[in-house]
Amino acid sequence: MAKTPLDEYSKKRAFDATPEPAPALAPGASGPLLFVVQQHSARRMHYDFRLECDGVLLSWAVPKGPSLDRNDKRLAMQTEDHPYDYASFEGVIPPKQYGAGEVIVWDCGVYSPDEEGLWFHDRDTAQAQIREGLVKGKLSIQLRGVKLKGSFALVRTKEAQVWLLLKHKDRFVSAADITANDRSILCGASVAEMKSVPAHRIPAKQLVPEGKHVPMPAKLEPMHAEIGDAPFADPAWSWE
Ligand code: MN
Numbered sequence: 001m002a003k004t005p006l007d008e009y010s011k012k013r014a015f016d017a018t019p020e021p022a023p024a025l026a027p028g029a030s031g032p033l034l035f036v037v038q039q040h041s042a043r044r045m046h047y048d049f050r051l052e053c054d055g056v057l058l059s060w061a062v063p064k065g066p067s068l069d070r071n072d073k074r075l076a077m078q079t080e081d082h083p084y085d086y087a088s089f090e091g092v093i094p095p096k097q098y099g100a101g102e103v104i105v106w107d108c109g110v111y112s113p114d115e116e117g118l119w120f121h122d123r124d125t126a127q128a129q130i131r132e133g134l135v136k137g138k139l140s141i142q143l144r145g146v147k148l149k150g151s152f153a154l155v156r157t158k159e160a161q162v163w164l165l166l167k168h169k170d171r172f173v174s175a176a177d178i179t180a181n182d183r184s185i186l187c188g189a190s191v192a193e194m195k196s197v198p199a200h201r202i203p204a205k206q207l208v209p210e211g212k213h214v215p216m217p218a219k220l221e222p223m224h225a226e227i228g229d230a231p232f233a234d235p236a237w238s239w240e
Contacts, residue, residue: 020086025055032208049066056083090104
């Protein structure tokens, strides 16, 4: 068992060689809990499914990726907790480093346990239920992402690290392959295109609603296309 939640994460990585974030517990935040799914073209392509809880991201590697089809049981191997800041990481992990390959933020949004009601506005209760579910080996969660929506379950098998990711029956069930929707929800690039798109990080906390409400601006300026000499990434721009 790791001494601190991010020991295992740190041990596997050299932070002078990888652009991945250094381990740090997220400062006490407010608002709903974050989930993220990162597509990772490592030795084998997989999707990293992560749930914020107690300042870290609980993590599972899902080789086939999530599915909205109730008949699919997707293998989800539990991996080491990742720092909260990892949620907005996309880019290239250099050769010879742990997990070498390209990463995109395939989906993200907010989530809540959903077995005894929804707790989007009460993160203490939400986190307490997630901790309990981890011990029991059964999490039922409601996702409000860009691609993934509705109720899902993570269920531990007889083997400690081996879980299954399932879709519960609700109006978001679909037989269509959601992973065919293969672009980053942040920069618009596919995981293969990350080789040529410079990474531009935004703070992870910008992925979820936070801060005070402000009125809608009276005037909005549309985004104008421009001709450029080299590809770039900027969260204010959509990449094509
Ligand atoms: Mn991975």
